[in-house]
Amino acid sequence: MDAIRTTNLVKKYGQKLAVENLSLAVRAGTMFGFLGPNGSGKSTTIGCMTGLLDATSGEIELLGQPFNADNAAIKRRIGVMPETLGLFEPLYAHEFLAFVARMFGLDEATTRKRVTELLAALELTDTSKTLSEYSTGMRKRVAFAAAVIHSPEVLFLDEPFESIDPAGVSLMKQWLRRFTEQGRTVFITSHVLETVERVCQEVAIVTRPGKLVWQGDITALANDGAVVCNGQEFRALEPLFLHLTGERYADLKWL
């Protein structure tokens, strides 16, 4: 079964095209990498898939059911860590997590138990600081905790590893692997291609404006194998990414 499926998804901001006819299928139980250069519509796509934004046209299916912004039943089964984190700055971490947990239908006892456990596991035990006083990495951990607190079946993570220290990344990767082993699905965007290469089974690469240029299995890369694309063999994700997106960097002589 596909956990996520989009068919001809289009998102326009006024006349500006952000996502162009994106058709994507993500198998349940997969760790799926969604890659693309800056401004290629990755976050917009996640926004549409999670109900934050309305797609201009096209269809979205989550867990085998049509999804739109009003579908509360599906929202209860997914977890999202947005790129901007979306934290309520004046709150303390436990207040924020408890709020999210209660809104996702957890009872009070479970809420307290899970909040306490998550804060301890993610080393967020300094309860004297509000979220606005946390470092970027700590804020990211809180956002991650908020995304998983209700044990979602599909997890959307927008740039989850950025700004987190190696120990935190390692812990998150371990959790995500266990998550997918249980048949749940993780949809990740990231610019850290080495990490994606190691944790994801499949990736999709989009280029501006939100146009899918390649989707395929990359498990071979983690086992020192290669991926074939357009008749060329790629032994790492980075050359494949640069080849497909056509990204070039200017050479400034004075720099």
Next chain:
Amino acid sequence: MNTALIGELIRLRYKLLWAKTRSRNGRIALFLAGYLLLVMLIALLATGGFGAAIIAVRSGKAENIARGTLTVLFLEAVLAANILGFGMSAIFSETELRRYPLTAADRRLARHLTGILDPFWFLFLALQLGLMVGLYVLGAGSFWFGLLAVLLLFAANYLLARVVSLFIDLLMQRKGGGAILMVLIMTLAIGPSAIAPVLEKNPAIVTALVHRLHYTPPFGAAAAILHPGLEGVYGLATIIVWIFGLAALLVWLEKRPPQRQVAESVKIEWDSPFDRVGALFGPQMGPFVGHWLRFYGRNSRTRTLCLISLPLLAFLTFQMGQRMGPHSLLVAALGTIPMATFLGTSRISVNQFGYVGGAFRRYFLLPTDPAATLRAASYAAVTIGGSLLPVALLAWIVLVPYPFDVRMPAMLLCTGLTGLFVLNALGIWVTLFNPRKGNYDSSFGNDLSLGGNILLIGGMLVSLFLPRLIHKFQPALVSPESWWMYLPLPALALAFYLATLKSAGPLFVARREKLLAVVEGRN
């Protein structure tokens, strides 16, 4: 001193102001509110100041009227800056300025120059200049001495407003600071009324008091405008001493490290009053309302406004409640009580999502009807505003020198509830159609949108003057005999509020991308 860089920063401030015209709404707001109104207002105020000068000279009491006018303007500027937040928003914070190669002194100067060059201060400058020019034209004052005095008074006024703001900020950071502030405001509000009879009976005290006032900047400015000789020099020197004193105090206050309100602790507190009150709204809305109550309750500006709204409105009731017959105070309170239910929460009520930033996204990720957040935010504002109503009514019963008449508190309860529901309903519409990104932690500045300002200031003006107007044309309508006519008002207001909640829900969902762009600063 890096004057070139400071100049660039001031230019940048005006460029940023101009940049707002790049959006359609910004163009309209800036054109209408910014330029036309400002130019008209400056002209009007200058004429008003000029008019005051004419009255001063013709009445033969030029000195007293100049002193009085300048003192009132001086205090009004400080009050307006601190209560409504006008003219206090330096566009660059200390943190922002640290990015540039500026020394600490340069940064301080840049911040305060961008602050004092706010159009708000120009309005007061126009009034003071109008008075000075009027006195000069009518032969009662000196132009150069007057000009210098007004400019110095202007600087002293800004510095005092800043010092008062920082002092309030400092108080609010301390435990029990809110209570101390309230006592101070109550003293300021009720003090003059309380000591007025004493002063009337003892003219010697008044003379001594006026003599002491010679050492204040407005009296110094009046002396310099009217007496270009030695007395004028003495007046200018008085203002300069104040400027140095206030500047030193300002520097000292700014250098103080921020106080932490929360003790270091690793113990998690689960049972908060916010959640307990929120739970009254049922299991579905409870966590949401609790969340919004927390959001309102943690905002220092909301806390300050809630604390000062009652004494301030009590002061206004006593000030406005004169010469309107046997029930003057009732007429005034019919207008001030509704404001008591709205003023405290007004900053967030008219811009519910302007202070949540990117967290706005989260409301749409929650497995609820997205419009529930709009309702929950409004319920929180109504709960906080409504909780002030019994306090206001109790204060009315205790403080007003009327024999107890149950019809009066009943009328006030009705207008209070009406104001609560109508103003909060209008706040929802402003939230949806004229939001603005604001800084939750800022204590200074007026960061409301044009619509928010119109609702807040317009609401205050209507509340204060409508009962007065009614009294003028239909006095029977504002007398206790007409108490029964007020009974349907809360029901009608509640109907309007509920209709607003119902119709605003779908609009909120439809407009969420626009709202998101504004609250994330991408508009």
